[in-house]
Amino acid sequence: MRGRLIHFENRHTAFQPYGQRPNELNFSVSRHRLNQALIEVAAELPGISLHFQHRFETADFSGKTARIRDLAKDRVVSVPMQPMLATDGAGSSMRRQMSAQGLIRAGETDLEHGYKELSIPAGPGGSFRLAGDVLHIWPRGNYMLIALPNDDGSFTATLFLPNRGPTSFESLNDSKTIDEFLTQSFPDARELMPDAVAEFSAHAVGFLGAVSAHPWHSGATAALIGDAAHAMVPFHGQGMNCCFEDCIEFDACVARHSRSDGYSWAEAFAEFGAARKPNTDAITAMALENYLEMRESVADPKFQLRQALSLELERRFPRRFIPRYSMVMFHHEIPYLTAQRRGVTQDEILSGLTQGAGALSDIDFGRAELEIIAKLPPL
Ligand SMILES: Cc1cc2nc3c(=O)[nH]c(=O)nc-3n(C[C@H](O)[C@H](O)[C@H](O)COP(=O)(O)OP(=O)(O)OC[C@H]3O[C@@H](n4cnc5c(N)ncnc54)[C@H](O)[C@@H]3O)c2cc1C
Numbered sequence: 001m002r003g004r005l006i007h008f009e010n011r012h013t014a015f016q017p018y019g020q021r022p023n024e025l026n027f028s029v030s031r032h033r034l035n036q037a038l039i040e041v042a043a044e045l046p047g048i049s050l051h052f053q054h055r056f057e058t059a060d061f062s063g064k065t066a067r068i069r070d071l072a073k074d075r076v077v078s079v080p081m082q083p084m085l086a087t088d089g090a091g092s093s094m095r096r097q098m099s100a101q102g103l104i105r106a107g108e109t110d111l112e113h114g115y116k117e118l119s120i121p122a123g124p125g126g127s128f129r130l131a132g133d134v135l136h137i138w139p140r141g142n143y144m145l146i147a148l149p150n151d152d153g154s155f156t157a158t159l160f161l162p163n164r165g166p167t168s169f170e171s172l173n174d175s176k177t178i179d180e181f182l183t184q185s186f187p188d189a190r191e192l193m194p195d196a197v198a199e200f201s202a203h204a205v206g207f208l209g210a211v212s213a214h215p216w217h218s219g220a221t222a223a224l225i226g227d228a229a230h231a232m233v234p235f236h237g238q239g240m241n242c243c244f245e246d247c248i249e250f251d252a253c254v255a256r257h258s259r260s261d262g263y264s265w266a267e268a269f270a271e272f273g274a275a276r277k278p279n280t281d282a283i284t285a286m287a288l289e290n291y292l293e294m295r296e297s298v299a300d301p302k303f304q305l306r307q308a309l310s311l312e313l314e315r316r317f318p319r320r321f322i323p324r325y326s327m328v329m330f331h332h333e334i335p336y337l338t339a340q341r342r343g344v345t346q347d348e349i350l351s352g353l354t355q356g357a358g359a360l361s362d363i364d365f366g367r368a369e370l371e372i373i374a375k376l377p378p379l
């Protein structure tokens with residue numbers, strides 16, 4: 001996807017590129033196929049055995065054993081935690097148990113907005129009924145609809161809405177109200193979603209929230225990684241990438257604590273958490289900020305000028321000024337924390353330069369150069 005296509009209520013559209021180089025694209029991939037590919041690769045590695053349909057239930061941290069239920073045979077097996085690395089996602093049972101037993105401090109924040117998936121079917125012969133190389137957004141202030149292209153010409157649309165209140169999942173509770181809401185709010189999208197009312201009624205509201213925990217381990221017995229340690233709201237499209245970055249850091253930490261008779265797990269876990277948490281905290285905060293940007297700011301002409309100016313400043317000062325979105329999405333060598341900190345400075349510069357300006361031709365680029373050189377060291 002090359003950028004966002006904003007759909008206004010009057011059916012007009014505006015394109016906002018994600019970046020400005022040919023490789024500055026976001027990829028919309030099948031979650032199912034990705035999971036399958038990862039499992040296939042893991043299965044090829046020596047020393048790996050895969051057990052499906054097994055649910056971790058409880059842990060005895062002092063006895064270092066975990067109870068795992070074999071769902072197919074409905075029996076519980078006791079396994080040693082030597083150690084156990086929990087990758088059980090945002091609702092992690094391991095995290096909740098570590099927290100309940102006072103081994104870590106952990107919290108879950110509810111965004112008070114939820115989401116539902118709807119679908120836009122493919123056109124004739126698997127063709128796209130909207131542009132197939134962009135992320136579509138219908139920003140409506142306190143709520144929004146987005147749609148991402150699939151390989152088969154269809155789109156997965158996601159409606160983000162407050163859980164309670166005048167326009168909310170709670171208030172939209174019969175077919176007529178749902179239909180009216182979708183038709184009034186997203187007229188062009190509604191025409192492409194023949195099953196939207198039935199899907200809206202049938203689909204559960206998805207939870208949106210963030211997870212925070214500290215530390216991410218209990219001695220050498222158990223550790224959290226991925227969403228189990230730091231789930232975030234999905235508005236930066238970085239949740240999974242952040243988990244893959246975890247894996248790279250974790251691998252490096254474990255390698256540094258390899259001994260002739262095994263590994264110093266407690267040290268490796270502690271080092272991993274210390275290295276990653278400042279960065280996962282930064283992307284968690286930026287992901288939340290992006291919700292406001294997507295549902296509200298993208299439709300604002302002032303935001304559009306700031307975006308255009310950001311890209312122009314990157315063209316003029318490519319080693320010093322990189323739009324925050326690009327630092328996060330296209331520069332994996334720039335840690336999330338650095339992107340967040342430089343983003344604050346860049347925001348101040350953009351605010352100063354765009355004050356009273358209506359177009360790029362009004363910008364004082366001499367002042368821009370002085371400020372950028374003074375405040376943004378080369379990357
Ligand atoms: C609406 C939405 C949109 C998103 N969009 C994006 C995006 O565009 N880009 C992006 O990078 N990220 C996105 N994400 C985030 C991404 O999905 C997660 O960051 C990523 O899947 C986390 O990987 P994980 O392996 O840590 O956890 P998960 O993928 O959640 O996997 C956890 C696994 O643990 C299993 N499990 C749970 N409990 C137990 C138990 N007790 N015992 C055994 N197994 C258990 C689950 O079945 C699951 O297989 C999105 C998330 C949401 C909710």
